[in-house]
Amino acid sequence: MRRYLLRRLAGALITLIGVAVLVFVLLRVLPGDEITARFGIESGSLTPAQRESLERYYGLDQPLVVQFFTWVGSVLSGNFGISVTSGSSVGRLIGRALPVTIELAVLSTLFGSIVGVAIGVMAASNANGLRDSVGQTFGLLGLGIPNFVIASGIIAFLAERFGYFPAAATYVDFWEAPLVNLQQQLYPALTLGVALAAATMRTTRSAFIEAASQDFVRTARGKGLSATRVKWRHVLGNSWTPIITIIGIQFGYLLGGAIIVEEIFALPGMGRLVLTGIGQREYAVVQSSVLVIAALFVVVNLLVDLAYARIDPRVRLT
Amino acid sequence: MTDTTTLQVDSLALPVGKGWLRRLAKSPNWVVGLIIVSLLAVVAVLAAVGVTPFPPIQQNPAIRFAAPSPEHWMGTDQFGRDVTSRVMAGVLASLRVALVAVALSAMVGSMAGIAAGFFGGWADRLIGRVTDILFAFPAILLALSIVAALGRGWVNTVIAITVVYTPIFVRVARGPVLTVRELEYVKAGRVLGFGSGRLLFRHVLPNVTAPIIVQIALALSWAILTESSLSFLGLGTQPPDPSLGLMVSEARTLFARGWWLMVFPASAIVLAVVGLNLLGDGLRDVLDPTRREGRF
Numbered sequence: 001m002r003r004y005l006l007r008r009l010a011g012a013l014i015t016l017i018g019v020a021v022l023v024f025v026l027l028r029v030l031p032g033d034e035i036t037a038r039f040g041i042e043s044g045s046l047t048p049a050q051r052e053s054l055e056r057y058y059g060l061d062q063p064l065v066v067q068f069f070t071w072v073g074s075v076l077s078g079n080f081g082i083s084v085t086s087g088s089s090v091g092r093l094i095g096r097a098l099p100v101t102i103e104l105a106v107l108s109t110l111f112g113s114i115v116g117v118a119i120g121v122m123a124a125s126n127a128n129g130l131r132d133s134v135g136q137t138f139g140l141l142g143l144g145i146p147n148f149v150i151a152s153g154i155i156a157f158l159a160e161r162f163g164y165f166p167a168a169a170t171y172v173d174f175w176e177a178p179l180v181n182l183q184q185q186l187y188p189a190l191t192l193g194v195a196l197a198a199a200t201m202r203t204t205r206s207a208f209i210e211a212a213s214q215d216f217v218r219t220a221r222g223k224g225l226s227a228t229r230v231k232w233r234h235v236l237g238n239s240w241t242p243i244i245t246i247i248g249i250q251f252g253y254l255l256g257g258a259i260i261v262e263e264i265f266a267l268p269g270m271g272r273l274v275l276t277g278i279g280q281r282e283y284a285v286v287q288s289s290v291l292v293i294a295a296l297f298v299v300v301n302l303l304v305d306l307a308y309a310r311i312d313p314r315v316r317l318t
Numbered sequence: 319m320t321d322t323t324t325l326q327v328d329s330l331a332l333p334v335g336k337g338w339l340r341r342l343a344k345s346p347n348w349v350v351g352l353i354i355v356s357l358l359a360v361v362a363v364l365a366a367v368g369v370t371p372f373p374p375i376q377q378n379p380a381i382r383f384a385a386p387s388p389e390h391w392m393g394t395d396q397f398g399r400d401v402t403s404r405v406m407a408g409v410l411a412s413l414r415v416a417l418v419a420v421a422l423s424a425m426v427g428s429m430a431g432i433a434a435g436f437f438g439g440w441a442d443r444l445i446g447r448v449t450d451i452l453f454a455f456p457a458i459l460l461a462l463s464i465v466a467a468l469g470r471g472w473v474n475t476v477i478a479i480t481v482v483y484t485p486i487f488v489r490v491a492r493g494p495v496l497t498v499r500e501l502e503y504v505k506a507g508r509v510l511g512f513g514s515g516r517l518l519f520r521h522v523l524p525n526v527t528a529p530i531i532v533q534i535a536l537a538l539s540w541a542i543l544t545e546s547s548l549s550f551l552g553l554g555t556q557p558p559d560p561s562l563g564l565m566v567s568e569a570r571t572l573f574a575r576g577w578w579l580m581v582f583p584a585s586a587i588v589l590a591v592v593g594l595n596l597l598g599d600g601l602r603d604v605l606d607p608t609r610r611e612g613r614f
Contacts, residue, residue: 011450018451026467144592146543148550149584152566156573156580256456260547264570274459275551278466290463294454 008305012298019294020075024068027287075291081284090284093273094292101262101269103174103181105254107189112196113247117236119197120204120243125231127209135201142198147257151191151264158187167266188265192257196250203246207239214238241308248304252297341604348600351535354593358409358586365410370403375558383576393578396568404560405582411555412562412590415472416541419479424534426480427487432526434488435495436518442492449485457482461544465553475554479544483537490533494526528605535598539591546587562587 046054055061059070074081080090123135158164166187174181211217212235220230259271266272270289277285342348364370371391378398386393392401434445452460464478498504499522507517548554549563557564562583569580 014447015450015454018447019454022451023463026463140592140595141588144539144595145588146546146550146591148547148563149566149587152570152580153584155570156577160574253456256458259456259458259462260551263551274462278462286463286466290455290459293456293459297456298454 005306008302012302015298016295019298020072020291021068023287023290023294024071027283028064071287075288080288083282083285085280085282090288093285094270094289097268097270097273097289098292099174100171100267101255101258101271104185104188104192104258104262104267104269105251107185108192108196108254109247109251111189111193112250113200113243115193116197116200116247117204117243120201121208121231121236123201124205124208124212132205135205139198139202139205142194142201145194147191147195148260148264150194151188151261154187154191155264167264171266171268184265184267188258188261188267191261191265192254195257196247196254199246199250200243203242204239207242208235211235211238244307245304248300248307251304252300255293255297255300338604342600345600345603347596347603351593351596351598351600354589355597358413358590358593361406362410362413365403365406370400370406372400372403374403374407374560375399383572385576386578392582393576395565395579396572396575401565401578401582404565405562405586407560408562408565408583409586409590411472411549411560412542412545412587415475415479415545415554416538419476419545420483420534420537420541422476422480423482423484423537424487424530427484428491428526428530430484431488431491432495432518432522435492436499436514436522445488445492449488452481452485455482457540457544458547461548462551462553465548470553470556472555475545475548478548479541482544483541486537487530487533490529491526494529495522498522498525532598532602532605535594535601539594539598542587542590542594 052061059067062070071081078091080094082088083090083093086093119135119138123132123139126132155165155167158166166184169184171184172180216238217230217234220234221227225234255270258269259274261267262269262271263275270293273289274286274293276282277289365374376399378394380398381390381394382396382398384390384394384398390400390402392405395401395404430445434442455463461475461478461482464481465474468474468477504517504521507521512520545554546561546563546566549561550567552564552567554563555561565583566580566587569576569583572579
């Protein structure tokens with residue numbers, strides 16, 4: 001177990017280094033540099049001497065390898081750089097945006113997994129019947145309707161019917177006013193949760209059907225347990241491994257899907273930070289926030305793998 | 319010995335003989351998916367050869383926000399452009415990006431995956447590492463970063479989607495190759511002195527085509543999702559050229575003026591994604607007996 005953990009940690013670390021290199025290279029491909037971003041069109045009228053001193057100031061006169069390691073070094077020491085447009089440190093921007101995205105991801109996972117497991121069990125316990133068809137249709141549409149369509153639909157409906165504009169309000173922190181905050185997170189979380197519910201439903205359904213055909217289910221029924229107890233305790237209890245896997249994987253995708261949904265509902269999370277950063281050519285912001293999201297993604301995947309052994313004693317990590 | 323080998327190969331290979339086509343025709347998923355996808359393909363071809371009711375970018379200020387009517391089936395938009403024609407052109411734009419991108423990623427990814435699985439060693443480790451790194455990004459974030467780096471437009475969208483979906487094909491192709499590589503008949507081929515090329519193309523490749531075909535259908539549906547998301551964010555096809563994602567995005571603020579501005583392009587996206595998903599599910603049910611989901 002310990003050896004497995006060490007190996008996985010080492011693998012995750014190498015992946016993260018690769019991610020850092022990729023992000024760094026991608027941003028160097030972007031036309032224009034930090035000087036152009038800072039001065040706009042005026043950067044064309046800079047004298048060579050001014051340009052040179054600016055390049056020295058931003059470290060752009062250094063070879064790329066040196067620039068890379070300088071960046072990684074400062075990131076590791078907690079210095080993510082300065083956002084030119086807002087003037088505040090990128091670390092602080094991320095510190096403010098990350099909790100918003102994590103809250104959104106947790107809320108939509110909660111909603112998606114509860115609804116998904118419920119519909120999955122409902123569909124599976126009536127395999128090929130009416131309830132199954134309803135469940136399967138939900139699964140199909142849930143995965144087929146893009147989150148921006150759901151979000152746009154919700155916004156249009158709320159505005160039209162109730163004159164409520166969820167994207168118009170200023171975001172309120174959970175600790176300031178929990179109820180207002182939850183109200184602001186509700187629609188984005190529902191939007192993101194639909195796809196997760198659909199994926200969870202499909203996995204739950206097939207895992208449940210497979211577990212239901214096992215001998216221990218017959219035994220449990222044979223010794224006189226009620227059908228409900230067998231269904232929820234024995235069958236579902238033995239279906240958790242694939243369900244947790246899919247929820248874990250989806251949680252990772254939520255971090256990506258959140259980009260669009262945050263943009264639509266104007267939630268100041270990581271996705272919005274990245275999008276605004278791209279729009280404003282903010283190297284430090286995009287570079288660091290993409291790295292943070294990818295790191296989170298890698299960590300979540302690692303945790304999902306480790307969770308197997310806890311949930312299912314049959315899984316041995318070697 | 320022979321029996322067990324056949325059995326193992328069967329569970330991976332394309333079902334041999336005529337049976338698989340008949341089984342496909344019996345799969346309701348596949349049939350519905352095929353009908354939807356064919357319809358959209360016809361629409362795209364019509365748009366490609368220029369057979370739309372009106373030119374998609376022709377403006378007509380006299381008939382802004384006209385509701386659906388016999389003349390304008392899906393109404394007109396804020397510039398008086400015909401929504402039907404724009405949806406048709408948008409379907410073409412989406413399908414074009416998805417098809418090119420998935421064809422490229424299927425080719426590159428499967429070849430890399432097969433090479434990794436077949437040759438093992440450092441090639442496998444290198445390819446595996448690159449795949450891991452690309453998988454460390456949520457798909458839309460990676461696509462977004464690439465488009466941001468390369469610039470907007472449909473060619474760069476294709477490149478972005480190709481990079482995002484190549485790793486999936488690497489994984490899908492590599493797995494079965496690992497199994498097939500160890501089977502008796504491949505070992506026998508080696509002993510007989512067959513070259514790597516012959517072993518790969520004659521003996522290994524036919525055994526990994528089924529999962530790759532299934533993956534292509536599913537990847538097409540994800541590619542359409544990604545393409546429309548990018549254009550929704552304004553990073554895909556650029557105006558005035560029609561794109562489904564952008565149409566939905568614009569319709570958000572115009573919903574009160576005309577529901578048709580959102581409903582029709584959104585339905586086209588959903589139809590495409592659901593149709594391809596159904597097609598993929600149907601193919602998987604028939605071609606890949608180890609993952610027969612939904613047929614219990």
